[in-house]
Amino acid sequence: MACPNLDKLRYFLGIKVTQSNNGIVISQNKYALDILEETGLMNSKSVDTPMDIDTKLLSNQGESLSDPEQYRRLVEKLNYLTFTQPVISFAISVMSQFLNSPYEDHCNAVIRLVKYIKGSLGKGLLYDSNNSTKVLYYSDVDSTEINF
Secondary structure, eight states: OOOOOOOOOOEETTEEEEEETTEEEEEOHHHHHHHHHHHTOTTSOOOSSSSOTTOOOOTTOSOBOSOHHHHHHHHHHHHHGGGTOGGGHHHHHHHHTTSSSOBHHHHHHHHHHHHHHHHTTTOOEEEESSOOOEEEEEOSSOEEEEEO
């Protein structure tokens, strides 16, 4: 029995896959837009960094949230976004520390992260097809080249 002729992969588990001669780009723009829509932050102003460096998040800080489950769901959704936006991984790890007992300050930090995501729409990860053993990493600050 012959397999049907399959087209190029376009979406997999909510991750958009774009293939070209230059390589493969994966992104989660639709997923990020859904988060912005759900949180009501579609028209908000974006921010340049995932976390405010002057904010110290502590347990039992500020007012307790009336619906901590909403915080948990949002952090879990943002955690899934780290597949294509690894720059938010540290912020997510910090915010995940407060899943059991989130407070207003923790919620404000998550809202800031969503605003950062808004500014990063259209970005993704490129897996270059040049067969090089170099890994080039870009962050908000600098770029580093690693040779294997």
